[in-house]
Amino acid sequence: MADVALRKVVKRYDDVEAVRGIDLDIADHEFIVLVGPSGCGKSTTLRMIAGLEDISDGDIMIGGDIVNDVPPKDRDIAMVFQNYALYPHMTVAENMSFGLRLKHYPKAEIKARVTEAARLLDITDLIDRKPKQLSGGQRQRVAMGRAIVRNPKVFLFDEPLSNLDAKLRVQMRIEIKKVHQKVRTTTVYVTHDQVEAMTLADRVVVMNKGRIEQIGTPNELYHKPATRFVAGFIGSPAMNFIPCRLEDVGGTLQLRLTDRIAFPLPPARAARYNALPRTEKLLLGIRPEHLTESHAHLAPGVETFDTVLDVTEPMGMETLVYFGLDGAPVCGRVDPNAGAKDGAPMRLAMDLNNMHLLNEETGVVL
Amino acid sequence: MADVVVEQGQAVRAARARKQASLRNVLGRKSTVAFFLTLPLILLIALLVLYPAVYSVHLATLNKSMQKFVGFGNFLFLFKRDTFWMVVKQSCIFAVTAVFFKALIGFIVAHFVHNIPAKGQRKWRGMLLVPWVIPPAMSTLAWLWLFDPSYSAFNYTLSFFGIGPINWLGDNVWARFSVILVNIWYGAPFFMIMYLAALKSVPDQLYEAAAIDGANWWQKIWYVTLPMMRNIIAITALFSLIVTFANFDIVRILTSGGPLDQTHIFATWAFKVGIEGSDIPLGASVSLFMVPILAIAAIFILRDVSKRGNEA
Numbered sequence: 001m002a003d004v005a006l007r008k009v010v011k012r013y014d015d016v017e018a019v020r021g022i023d024l025d026i027a028d029h030e031f032i033v034l035v036g037p038s039g040c041g042k043s044t045t046l047r048m049i050a051g052l053e054d055i056s057d058g059d060i061m062i063g064g065d066i067v068n069d070v071p072p073k074d075r076d077i078a079m080v081f082q083n084y085a086l087y088p089h090m091t092v093a094e095n096m097s098f099g100l101r102l103k104h105y106p107k108a109e110i111k112a113r114v115t116e117a118a119r120l121l122d123i124t125d126l127i128d129r130k131p132k133q134l135s136g137g138q139r140q141r142v143a144m145g146r147a148i149v150r151n152p153k154v155f156l157f158d159e160p161l162s163n164l165d166a167k168l169r170v171q172m173r174i175e176i177k178k179v180h181q182k183v184r185t186t187t188v189y190v191t192h193d194q195v196e197a198m199t200l201a202d203r204v205v206v207m208n209k210g211r212i213e214q215i216g217t218p219n220e221l222y223h224k225p226a227t228r229f230v231a232g233f234i235g236s237p238a239m240n241f242i243p244c245r246l247e248d249v250g251g252t253l254q255l256r257l258t259d260r261i262a263f264p265l266p267p268a269r270a271a272r273y274n275a276l277p278r279t280e281k282l283l284l285g286i287r288p289e290h291l292t293e294s295h296a297h298l299a300p301g302v303e304t305f306d307t308v309l310d311v312t313e314p315m316g317m318e319t320l321v322y323f324g325l326d327g328a329p330v331c332g333r334v335d336p337n338a339g340a341k342d343g344a345p346m347r348l349a350m351d352l353n354n355m356h357l358l359n360e361e362t363g364v365v366l
Numbered sequence: 367m368a369d370v371v372v373e374q375g376q377a378v379r380a381a382r383a384r385k386q387a388s389l390r391n392v393l394g395r396k397s398t399v400a401f402f403l404t405l406p407l408i409l410l411i412a413l414l415v416l417y418p419a420v421y422s423v424h425l426a427t428l429n430k431s432m433q434k435f436v437g438f439g440n441f442l443f444l445f446k447r448d449t450f451w452m453v454v455k456q457s458c459i460f461a462v463t464a465v466f467f468k469a470l471i472g473f474i475v476a477h478f479v480h481n482i483p484a485k486g487q488r489k490w491r492g493m494l495l496v497p498w499v500i501p502p503a504m505s506t507l508a509w510l511w512l513f514d515p516s517y518s519a520f521n522y523t524l525s526f527f528g529i530g531p532i533n534w535l536g537d538n539v540w541a542r543f544s545v546i547l548v549n550i551w552y553g554a555p556f557f558m559i560m561y562l563a564a565l566k567s568v569p570d571q572l573y574e575a576a577a578i579d580g581a582n583w584w585q586k587i588w589y590v591t592l593p594m595m596r597n598i599i600a601i602t603a604l605f606s607l608i609v610t611f612a613n614f615d616i617v618r619i620l621t622s623g624g625p626l627d628q629t630h631i632f633a634t635w636a637f638k639v640g641i642e643g644s645d646i647p648l649g650a651s652v653s654l655f656m657v658p659i660l661a662i663a664a665i666f667i668l669r670d671v672s673k674r675g676n677e678a
Contacts, residue, residue, distance in 0.1 A: 052577065073581065078578065081575060089593040099579035
């Protein structure tokens with residue numbers, strides 16, 4: 001096991017810069033998830049760590065050694081691919097032991113390692129089958145088994161759950177987490193699914209357009225996003241962004257959303273935003289769960305307003321309500337018994353203690 | 367009486383209706399419709415394949431003047447002749463050697479072409495297919511001149527190295543070498559194009575997985591490429607074996623079976639015996655002898671293919 005470090009790593013394809021100088025330190029035993037939309041450079045970054053892509057500039061270090069020119073086979077890494085990449089002509093056991101056989105491990109040790117990995121992944125009964133006779137979930141387990149038996153320094157996962165159906169994905173997500181708790185190998189995991197990123201990672205790296213937007217624990221990213229991209233990417237339904245401006249009314253700092261809706265900011269927020277120029281174009285970032293039905297007793301910092309709902313989506317445990325504020329689409333989460341109906345008026349409460357204020361032009365969270 | 371007639375009439379009508387209904391049922395069955403739809407092809411195959419096959423078996427059982435039935439007489443006659451066994455041996459050597467080298471060269475060239483960037487690949491593919499596209503009767507004539515003992519390009523070039531002149535088509539060893547060489551030249555592009563298609567169907571991620579598992583280039587070929595291509599290799603080899611075994615034009619143009627029948631293979635010898643020697647029944651017997659040999663090869667190769675068929 002080892003730590004991994006990326007120093008100003010760049011990947012260029014002809015004129016296109018897919019990865020634009022990223023720095024990343026991954027500690028030993030850590031589970032890091034690279035997340036971002038397609039084309040953000042996350043898979044390229046993973047493939048550069050694996051050695052499957054050359055790097056155009058910068059350094060990649062595994063266990064303190066620069067591995068820029070080290071071929072994949074000598075990096076002591078294991079990778080799980082999106083489409084599993086199992087050898088179709090080999091049995092499960094042969095697939096799992098392939099790397100060990102190439103390195104001429106003693107037969108007894110190979111058998112012991114394969115048996116142990118199969119037990120860990122609950123595929124002992126499948127050991128003599130060919131990949132074609134396995135289901136998607138089983139194939140994914142075999143692919144993980146192939147990585148585990150090698151006992152590598154680093155595990156690399158390239159969107160391993162994308163080919164599975166939704167139910168199986170949740171199940172395998174838990175399996176992967178359990179396996180990591182047992183083996184504790186440093187893991188780099190790539191996904192475009194923010195739920196996977198949030199649930200699996202010790203730390204999440206959000207990437208966009210070849211750059212790292214933010215690195216942090218799932219909680220940090222959710223509650224303290226650094227940019228509009230991160231704020232909008234993490235969380236489902238996504239955070240609402242409502243154009244707004246600050247104004248002083250009778251000595252208190254107010255947040256004006258529309259001509260008729262303006263809220264006084266809670267003291268802590270007012271102190272934080274007081275220095276901002278009043279002319280600056282701002283965006284209010286508020287998550288749907290902080291837009292709920294109004295109650296008789298409201299906590300300090302929670303303000304109410306009336307609106308007319310466009311659409312409601314009953315989800316069972318909650319109802320999502322959609323409406324507009326001066327043309328900006330907004331989503332809220334209300335209690336299923338709050339009586340939200342399509343086209344009906346409703347009084348909603350906004351928890352300004354959990355608000356974010358963003359610069360509209362730069363997208364930076366203030 | 368009238369009742370009886372009426373009853374009889376009803377019974378006849380009922381029977382007729384039943385018959386019509388059952389005929390409708392038969393005609394309406396999917397299998398019947400399928401049979402009628404495939405009938406034109408069945409008739410075509412019967413006309414173009416079965417009839418000549420049966421006719422050649424019939425021919426092989428006649429005497430030279432084709433007047434008398436001699437049963438296995440022609441075969442028994444052939445078995446006693448040394449030339450026949452020599453032709454059997456030569457055909458086997460010719461086909462097996464040529465197919466092996468065609469497959470080997472095709473595999474190597476396919477790898478090179480596969481690794482050429484997509485832009486230039488079409489050009490190379492086109493150029494490498496040329497030997498296979500030119501009618502062999504024409505290209506073999508060019509080879510005939512290349513092999514000429516007195517003024518050929520080969521011997522002229524070799525003379526600079528102090529070698530030769532080699533009697534390419536006059537010496538029995540060199541003559542065998544030459545006909546096999548030309549057959550390889552003609553047939554290797556077919557293997558190349560088949561293997562190239564097979565190579566393209568191997569997912570890149572398998573190679574990446576193998577690279578991470580620690581495989582070098584040779585191990586990638588041995589453990590990934592070859593197993594993934596096994597079926598294509600087997601079927602291409604079988605197809606080529608059949609065509610090479612039955613080859614006629616290259617040997618006919620280059621050596622006509624000479625020197626001293628040393629390069630004859632089944633087709634050329636059957637032609638010599640049957641057409642040139644005016645013993646068509648004996649010629650038919652010679653060519654029929656290819657069937658059991660190829661059948662055995664086909665059974666072995668195809669059995670392996672169907673065994674592996676459900677892996678990928």
